[in-house]
């Protein structure tokens with residue numbers, strides 16, 4: 001599971017916003033706020049497809065590697 005996530009994780013900058021919220025900033029894209037607890041992302045792809053988008057993957061990976 002984590003290996004799969006790691007494979008997809010990008011080098012986006014992730015910042016913890018408190019509780020389950022993370023701010024994920026990609027190189028060309030605007031910062032997206034991901035809520036791991038609610039399984040939502042500002043890009044809405046996670047809600048629509050039920051598959052974690054790249055921002056969500058980065059946030060989950062950040063959480064896994066930073067406790």
Ligand SMILES: [Zn+2]
Nearest residue numbers: 041043053055
């Ligand atoms: Zn997203």
